[in-house]
Amino acid sequence: MMILDRPYPTPYISFEVRRRKLVGGIMITASHNPPAFNGFKVKAHFGGSATPEITAKIEENLQSGTRGQTPRPQSLIEIIGPDKYYFDHLKSLVDWDRIAKSKLKIVVDSMHGCGGYILEELLRETSCTVQTVRGNPDPLFGGINPEPMMPQLESLGEVVRKSGSHVGLATDGDADRLGIVDENGSYLNTRQTLSLLLLHVYRNKGWRGAVARTYSQSLLIPRIAEKFGLRLYECPIGFKNIGELMLENEILIGGEESGGIGLSRHLPERDGIFVNLLFLDLLAASGKTCTELVRDLWKEFGEFHYDRRDLHVAIATGKAVVEKWKSDPPKTFAERRVQDVGSMDGSKIFLEKDSWILFRQSGTEPLLRVYCEAPTQSAVAEIMAAGLRFVEQFQSDGVD
Template sequence: MIKFGTSGWRAVMGEEFTFQNVRLVVQATANYLKKKFPGTRIAVVVNYDTRFLSERFAFEAAKVLSHNKIHVFLTDRDAPSQAQAYQVIKRKAQGGINFTASFNPPEYNGLKFNTETGAPALPEVTDKIEEEIRFLQKEYSFCPFYPKNEFIEKIDLQADYLAFIQKKVDFDLIRKSKIKIAVDMLYGTSREYLDEILEENEIPVEGLHAYIDPYFGGISPSCSEENLGELKKFVKAKKCHLGIATDGDGDRFGVVDEKGRFVIQNLILSLLLDYVVTKKNWRGGVARSVATTHLVDRIARKYNLPLYKTPVGFKFLSELFLQKKIIFGGEESACIAIKDHLPEKDGIFAGLLVAEMIAA
């Protein structure tokens, strides 16, 4: 049974996550889009992470969409989820399909759908896609050998995203503080994103695991303390002031202090909230998932800020973000929503904001 969870459909490759099931889900998504946007030129941004076969799955999705006469903006390399969300918004696409299982073990892959807002699809959307899946499962067997190339356009996601981030972080402040930063890409999509923007801004940086390994070094690509053991040692060995990690698709973060100690994400969320309120003088609503620290509540009360509590799933924070009800939202799984940013998780931006906070 193909089901969308808190962040898309994820399953073990070769079992439920197969090429035929990918074609099925992509066709169901195409059917949903054609019903939602009748008589409209439909465009979809297709992205993928560094997992085994992710690039092949993305190309298969592009083929299916092209046979539906849907214009496909296909990324020219693996890219962070938030870079795809930016392109959905910039190109006014009707959606985005991303092949990633985020921080799941290497044997998993996944398909995540973002709506025309750039935000992760809410259950009301994925429920409709699941209805299409159930209908198609009765007889669907389409297997296009060739794509319709007139509907497929390769695009670069890196340049636009880094230019966007450049305006969101005070790199001058970080550079003047003379802090040295270690970055652990965990074999994921943040390589040549997180390290590159620091280098371009002349901030001393030391990189770790900035290459593709579909086995993720034998671990799950999540920013847990257990998985950041090498970063903890690396920070101390290189005499860095801060260690920043991002997960497999770059949308979650982990932080290590100058003594090589892991700092739990709940504490980082609370510190960042206090930072944007006290140093940036932001005022507005604050949101957290029900599983996130109540320290967020205490900070909101201290500064008399409206507080919202959501079910688990970043998509619910995104909904409040799009409604302009919040300036800050956080989930204990290392996700933040920030005013004037993107309606998608962004581990790169979160890590850089931590660096800015330390520099301040």
């Protein structure tokens, strides 16, 4: 058994499990959740999240009180430090020379998680200027939820704007998720990030494979996949579902709404460190700002905006909201015609004019999550407001 001598990213553990041909690995982390949700992430021999079959066997053994074999004398615990192989592998997947010469000005936000100063150290010998904020590990994450999206990234946006940097790169508590802030300090949402990276790996890098998205991802993804003739998989929410696809299929890129993005040629796993480097690869290759890249994306595939609200409501209330849509959906919502109601994961209401809203009870926290996408910010605001009013009908004290 080996134990790392410091807090370190989950994807590094996954990579080392596969490289060393280990039977598995364990990461103790709250991931992107509050500290109280600390738990075990089990990584299987193939370098990704344990499958439901593996997890079920572990739970069965725990419940039955089964104990492992008594360690033999040669099976003592070994304390080890990080190796270079993971970082050499990351460099081989991007145009490292182009990044090194790009003179990009970057702010990294590790959100007090185990991403630490890894990106800054990795880029130290390049022409890039890198500043890390919230790089010191803190098991309480400085009092915030370490999820790399707004409003948690407001402070990163302010540093990027004031420093005149090209981009802000964030990782979550265990560095398997990422968030991007543009040169103006504005959040580049995960739908835009996944879409831009899909275009980058297909057009600029010439990579091929299928595309995977979770149920709360953007309508942009199927539009791009259709244009290039790429097979598209849609999965329930949770990157583990994309990871399972990667065990059987070559996935060019796959992503979830909460900042998890992965590529089969790397690992059957999301990786915030790698995907942040891949985004730098995109900036260096294009010579454009984040804002220009998004405008080009919208011009070619259509403009879309997005919002998400995490509502602190009783689990029973959240489930009632989801079930109401399945059993008795209205014909109109937010003054738009309801075209369909999907139930792959929660209740997703497809509205006219390329809009939708999704109600889903969280699988990791006592929250009802409400997601919305539409072609304009005003449309998103109208539909989300209607969604919040809909939830309020199910409880007397409103929503928080």
